[in-house]
Amino acid sequence: MPETAQDCDLLTTAAVALNRHADLLRELGSAFAAAGHELYLVGGSVRDALLNRLSPDLDFTTNARPEQVQQILRRWADAVWDTGIAFGTVGVGKGNHRLEITTFRADRYDQVSRKPQVRYADRLEDDLVRRDFTVNAMAVRITPTGAGEFLDPLGGLAALRAGVLDTPAPPPVSFGDDPLRMLRAARFVSQLGFTVAPRVRAAIEEMASQLARVTPERVAAELDKLLLGADPVAGIDLLVQTGMGDVVLPEVGGMRMAIDEHHQHKDVYQHSLTVLRQAIALEDNGPDLVLRWAALLHDIGKPATRRFEPNGTVTFHHHEVIGAKMVRKRLRALKYSKQMVDDVSQLVYLHLRFHGYGDGKWTDSAVRRYVTDAGPLLPRLHKLVRADCTTRNARRAARLQASYDRLEARIAALAAKEDLERVRPDLDGNQIMQVLGIPPGPQVGEAWRYLKELRLDRGPLTREEATTELLTWWQSRQQA
Numbered sequence: 001m002p003e004t005a006q007d008c009d010l011l012t013t014a015a016v017a018l019n020r021h022a023d024l025l026r027e028l029g030s031a032f033a034a035a036g037h038e039l040y041l042v043g044g045s046v047r048d049a050l051l052n053r054l055s056p057d058l059d060f061t062t063n064a065r066p067e068q069v070q071q072i073l074r075r076w077a078d079a080v081w082d083t084g085i086a087f088g089t090v091g092v093g094k095g096n097h098r099l100e101i102t103t104f105r106a107d108r109y110d111q112v113s114r115k116p117q118v119r120y121a122d123r124l125e126d127d128l129v130r131r132d133f134t135v136n137a138m139a140v141r142i143t144p145t146g147a148g149e150f151l152d153p154l155g156g157l158a159a160l161r162a163g164v165l166d167t168p169a170p171p172p173v174s175f176g177d178d179p180l181r182m183l184r185a186a187r188f189v190s191q192l193g194f195t196v197a198p199r200v201r202a203a204i205e206e207m208a209s210q211l212a213r214v215t216p217e218r219v220a221a222e223l224d225k226l227l228l229g230a231d232p233v234a235g236i237d238l239l240v241q242t243g244m245g246d247v248v249l250p251e252v253g254g255m256r257m258a259i260d261e262h263h264q265h266k267d268v269y270q271h272s273l274t275v276l277r278q279a280i281a282l283e284d285n286g287p288d289l290v291l292r293w294a295a296l297l298h299d300i301g302k303p304a305t306r307r308f309e310p311n312g313t314v315t316f317h318h319h320e321v322i323g324a325k326m327v328r329k330r331l332r333a334l335k336y337s338k339q340m341v342d343d344v345s346q347l348v349y350l351h352l353r354f355h356g357y358g359d360g361k362w363t364d365s366a367v368r369r370y371v372t373d374a375g376p377l378l379p380r381l382h383k384l385v386r387a388d389c390t391t392r393n394a395r396r397a398a399r400l401q402a403s404y405d406r407l408e409a410r411i412a413a414l415a416a417k418e419d420l421e422r423v424r425p426d427l428d429g430n431q432i433m434q435v436l437g438i439p440p441g442p443q444v445g446e447a448w449r450y451l452k453e454l455r456l457d458r459g460p461l462t463r464e465e466a467t468t469e470l471l472t473w474w475q476s477r478q479q480a
């Protein structure tokens with residue numbers, strides 16, 4: 001129960017947040033009361049109401065069984081989903097709301113599979129203690145008059161006030177029941193700006209290897225939420241520091257390289273976190289998952305390519321090529337979509353090209369290739385390359401940004417002259433066949449690629465020029 005003035009403020013904030021959904025809560029409260037059942041708002045929804053970050057997706061718990069919940073809401077709801085019914089959850093769509101209503105649970109775990117034997121409980125308290133963190137284990141009773149009594153048997157409000165993630169049960173028991181909770185801790189660190197209780201951190205350090213029991217899809221879902229949070233750097237750093245990173249994302253902690261005796265290169269891991277932070281600062285349209293993944297992973301090829309040269313310098317030749325391959329492997333293992341794998345690895349592959357050209361020495365051909373190779377990723381590539389400048393030397397940083405400004409100006413100038421977004425050969429497949437008098441086949445593809453290269457090198461050609469070039473190529477090819 002509220003102990004301090006600050007608690008009263010928090011509860012007022014929550015009451016105001018819930019009041020925005022007053023009609024919905026009253027309707028639900030009436031429907032469950034009429035059927036003789038209890039209903040509580042619970043979990044993330046109560047936490048988020050207190051933090052004034054409530055979304056229209058609401059979590060509820062009830063003593064009604066799933067079939068009864070379906071019965072109670074069938075007429076009222078716009079849609080009812082039963083995909084979670086084996087775990088006691090009924091999904092409900094109503095207007096712009098997505099509701100998850102879960103029957104009180106008191107699960108038994110075998111400490112091996114992370115698949116609980118689902119058992120229903122009769123009391124709210126039994127349901128709350130099996131939740132992941134005390135800040136996620138508060139409830140608000142929902143009655144025919146709307147949001148009512150605030151229930152906090154596990155001290156969630158005090159933990160929320162302190163910004164601390166702690167488990168209801170001793171952490172080793174809780175994480176043994178479900179190791180995913182360890183990863184959720186890192187996710188909440190990023191999303192909420194909370195820290196983990198010392199005993200939680202100690203248990204994670206001890207038990208991180210058990211994350212191997214969690215399916216890649218679930219790991220990826222938590223990593224995405226972590227990366228999309230307000231402070232992903234804090235979340236990633238917790239992963240790496242506690243050993244969770246060794247299981248789910250080993251390449252990131254792998255960038256913590258011993259600083260060489262000359263201190264000639266910065267720690268690549270710290271650099272990557274800075275780039276992530278700077279990339280986020282450049283976002284202009286909300287959190288960008290692809291950009292954030294690329295920023296975090298852009299240098300993962302460095303440890304494998306590091307060489308100490310005889311002259312005392314350190315090089316990382318082709319780390320972008322190796323890095324792009326490593327990205328593919330890791331993101332595929334985490335079962336990301338092909339699009340996601342392609343996009344992140346292509347950004348990593350391209351992140352260094354800008355530095356390959358001296359100040360302002362970009363030819364038109366190089367600019368065309370940059371734009372064509374980036375394709376729809378170009379706006380993100382601009383952000384990634386600009387974020388990838390972490391030098392403390394202000395003049396050097398200004399020089400790099402100015403140089404990138406010039407590249408963007410070149411792209412704009414060329415785009416005004418040419419349709420840079422759709423660089424294609426000057427003749428299409430049919431025209432190629434006509435000019436060369438050949439039937440469809442692999443030779444047409446070869447000719448097409450030749451003309452595309454020519455188009456990238458030289459810009460748009462007239463039809464006559466392209467025809468002449470094609471015939472010359474064809475003749476020299478016949479002779480060879």
Ligand code: ATP
Pocket residue numbers: 042043044045059130131132133136137178180181
């Ligand atoms: P968000 O919806 O923003 O992802 P959330 O806290 O609501 O955050 P959900 O996955 O929607 O997370 O879960 C709803 C609630 O169910 C949580 O707040 C928590 O009380 C409980 N919960 C979810 N996953 C677990 C878990 N693995 N172990 C124990 N309790 C869990």
Ligand code: MG
Pocket residue numbers: 044045057059
């Ligand atoms: Mg939720």
